[in-house]
């Protein structure tokens with residue numbers, strides 16, 4: 001699901017060159033499109049969308065150095081990095097792994113909000129909320145405790161699929177998400193007592209100690225490079241005996257990587273270490289795929305961490 005946003009250059013001629021370039025790009029004439037984009041950036045040197053598109057085309061053409069130059073211009077021209085140029089630089093190995101630009105995540109999901117459920121559930125067989133539900137039930141059953149939670153927080157709640165899955169098990173549910181359009185969809189479910197637009201770590205920081213019994217994050221850690229701040233804040237916000245359940249994509253190597261789909265993948269050992277470092281006990285860690293791409297289940301994990 002690529003973002004496709006247009007930030008005008010403010011120069012009519014440059015914008016028109018960009019439109020022609022996109023026409024050529026769609027028709028498969030990538031060198032011709034690149035020429036027109038260079039003309040557009042000559043006319044408007046800070047034309048972020050043209051630089052980003054040029055980087056994309058250069059990368060497709062295998063022109064790595066030229067792609068890097070173009071992506072750097074796109075990033076420099078838009079501090080919020082709504083196109084995600086820095087991510088592209090990370091994927092090309094030209095920038096160290098870092099947090100996902102929040103402006104990019106917000107634009108991505110604002111664009112995606114209306115068709116999210118159909119695209120993810122119907123097209124990719126998305127099953128993140130069901131995986132969390134099954135995992136939480138199994139941990140509670142093993143502990144011989146009821147699977148009912150008074151106060152829960154749904155991190156990166158999106159359109160509210162997790163709320164629908166947990167509706168009967170949770171009394172008071174709070175949803176937090178960066179994307180206002182996703183929050184609108186979540187509100188329409190009627191399942192949330194509170195909803196807030198914002199970053200998950202900031203949202204958790206605003207919550208008192210020991211104020212939640214359950215924290216859920218389905219398909220969200222794939223947008224989080226460093227698990228430590230989320231785990232540390234979750235540990236603080238959870239009451240004794242509370243659970244933090246999350247899914248993530250994974251890989252056979254070590255640590256965290258940015259995958260081809262521009263989502264982070266966390267190795268199982270890395271998840272285990274991060275959970276322990278946050279002072280939580282790992283109750284469950286299983287290989288489970290949350291989505292299927294091109295008929296292949298994307299390798300994933302479901303984890304449940306408990307506060308002692």
Ligand SMILES: C[S@@+](CC[C@H](N)C(=O)[O-])C[C@H]1O[C@@H](n2cnc3c(N)ncnc32)[C@H](O)[C@@H]1O
Pocket residue numbers: 105106109128129155156157158159160161162176177178179182198199200201217218219220223224
């Ligand atoms: C793939 S969707 C999953 C939505 C929902 N959890 C579900 O299972 O259907 C990922 C969501 O996480 C949100 N998100 C990603 N990074 C975030 C962050 N740092 N803070 C808040 N929300 C974030 C996105 O805006 C998006 O709505």
